[in-house]
Amino acid sequence: MNAQTRPLFDVPLRTQLFIDGRWCMPETRRRLPVVNPSTEDTIVEVEVGGPADVDCAVRAASRAFRAWKQTSGAQRAGFLRAIARGVEAQGEHLAALQSLNNGKPITESRIDVGDVIATFDYYADLADTLDAPEAEIAIPSGDHRAVIRREPTGVVALIVPWNFPMVTTAWKLAPALAAGCTVVLKPSEFTPLPELELAAIIEQAGLPPGVFNVVTGTGAEVGAALTTHPLVSKVSFTGSTAVGEQVMKAAAQSIKGVSLELGGKSSIVVFADADLDLAVDLVTGGAFFNAGQMCSATSRVLVERPLAEALIARLADRVARTVVGDPFASGVQMGPLTNRAQYERVQRFIARGKADGASLVVQGEAPEGAGYFVQPTMFVDLPTDSAIWREEIFGPVLCVRSFDTEDDAIATANDTEFGLVATVVTRDGPRGQRVAGALQAGVVWINSPQLIFPQTSWGGYKKSSIGRELGPFGLAAFQEVKQILSAADPV
Numbered sequence: 001m002n003a004q005t006r007p008l009f010d011v012p013l014r015t016q017l018f019i020d021g022r023w024c025m026p027e028t029r030r031r032l033p034v035v036n037p038s039t040e041d042t043i044v045e046v047e048v049g050g051p052a053d054v055d056c057a058v059r060a061a062s063r064a065f066r067a068w069k070q071t072s073g074a075q076r077a078g079f080l081r082a083i084a085r086g087v088e089a090q091g092e093h094l095a096a097l098q099s100l101n102n103g104k105p106i107t108e109s110r111i112d113v114g115d116v117i118a119t120f121d122y123y124a125d126l127a128d129t130l131d132a133p134e135a136e137i138a139i140p141s142g143d144h145r146a147v148i149r150r151e152p153t154g155v156v157a158l159i160v161p162w163n164f165p166m167v168t169t170a171w172k173l174a175p176a177l178a179a180g181c182t183v184v185l186k187p188s189e190f191t192p193l194p195e196l197e198l199a200a201i202i203e204q205a206g207l208p209p210g211v212f213n214v215v216t217g218t219g220a221e222v223g224a225a226l227t228t229h230p231l232v233s234k235v236s237f238t239g240s241t242a243v244g245e246q247v248m249k250a251a252a253q254s255i256k257g258v259s260l261e262l263g264g265k266s267s268i269v270v271f272a273d274a275d276l277d278l279a280v281d282l283v284t285g286g287a288f289f290n291a292g293q294m295c296s297a298t299s300r301v302l303v304e305r306p307l308a309e310a311l312i313a314r315l316a317d318r319v320a321r322t323v324v325g326d327p328f329a330s331g332v333q334m335g336p337l338t339n340r341a342q343y344e345r346v347q348r349f350i351a352r353g354k355a356d357g358a359s360l361v362v363q364g365e366a367p368e369g370a371g372y373f374v375q376p377t378m379f380v381d382l383p384t385d386s387a388i389w390r391e392e393i394f395g396p397v398l399c400v401r402s403f404d405t406e407d408d409a410i411a412t413a414n415d416t417e418f419g420l421v422a423t424v425v426t427r428d429g430p431r432g433q434r435v436a437g438a439l440q441a442g443v444v445w446i447n448s449p450q451l452i453f454p455q456t457s458w459g460g461y462k463k464s465s466i467g468r469e470l471g472p473f474g475l476a477a478f479q480e481v482k483q484i485l486s487a488a489d490p491v
């Protein structure tokens, strides 16, 4: 028994679809292996849904919507809190499953589980507020009374990627249920196990049948069927920009609403007055957390010239000493990439970067043999037109460039088709705020690691997003707005 599988051996893993309150087989029996990225062994085989199963799940969600939308906010809050407590009770098991299936160090998986709990609790609190009496809107007419009502959108399709299983799901699922929507979830074909376990917790929380459904399978079949199904009112998608474009086109055929959380190519701007230790921590955290498989990876490092030599030397040392290995082993800072395709893609980027004329390339160590382990890699002074500088890599690769003025730094950081996040490191408070204001990004951290609180917001500018998740924005994404204007004195 190896370290990666031990925590899960005594618990049978869920492998079926969850439709209308029941675990079930797909209409046509097919199975997909789910691979442990640390060993390349198959963990288990999962049933693969198809269009007929999507139809079944969407119809169940549509039937369930009639009663679920009539429940009070307080009732839905009760279910959300029950899910949060269920996740809490299963926390270690879920974290282990996350590390087994995704490959991230167990310490990172525990952070993910905490995020899921916080998200369900936050949207439970927001659901409670939905029972407040409708506020009258001030209008310039004494003869009329206007109120704005928010109603659930309907049946929503949630499609999520493999880099933060459960977390990207919770950010959609908690507000969708809070709003009174019913849901069909499609997890990534690479990491369905945490989502299936979450489904078991949701089942135990006692949600009425059909309110929450999971159809495992591929994007080409399950994802495509969801984005075109006539009874789906809205698609909330997190994934690559290329697939986001396809989702939008498919949804356009029936004018469905879409929310998209897509790729990024984000910068961390380090000024010469920065605390060097803090800068090193923030750069490496922004580039290597989750092995760099983050839409929010700040993989472009812009450093003010007087600090460049010192920062590059410290980063080179940190990159070389990064401990890559078994996600369950203590002291490991980076696990494998999550799947073979991503591993090969990152290796291709590293090869291209080496050919593109960087003035310095530093690589750390990674275990040899089985597993999708990649060496953390740093490039210095790549040309700004090189692919590795411009394209999302989604792996542990950072590129450093120097800048001379604040305006230069802002222009270089904004010179990308994406606009998800940015980080600014400086001891000059007003400058931090000024640069944050000038950066085209949906989230800017100043002297802070990438903390994300469910009370705030998530999403970006340009090709990174359409809409926002988290905070009240996340709830609004699953609500319709209805105006009711009545004559003040009914006849």
Ligand code: NDP
Pocket: 159, 160, 161, 162, 163, 164, 168, 186, 187, 188, 189, 190, 217, 218, 219, 220, 222, 223, 224, 227, 238, 239, 240, 241, 243, 244, 246, 247, 261, 262, 263, 264, 294, 295, 296, 392, 394, 420, 464
């Ligand atoms: P993909 O876009 O490949 O896949 C995302 C999801 O979409 C998967 O469940 C996939 O299914 C599904 N899918 C694939 N094709 C279709 C289709 N035609 N119609 C509907 N659904 C489809 O992304 P990855 O899973 O590779 O995730 C990495 C990407 O996600 C990165 O670009 C990253 O930046 C982005 N991301 C963005 C975040 C944000 O908040 N902005 C957060 C996290 C990731 P399957 O793979 O199972 O076949």
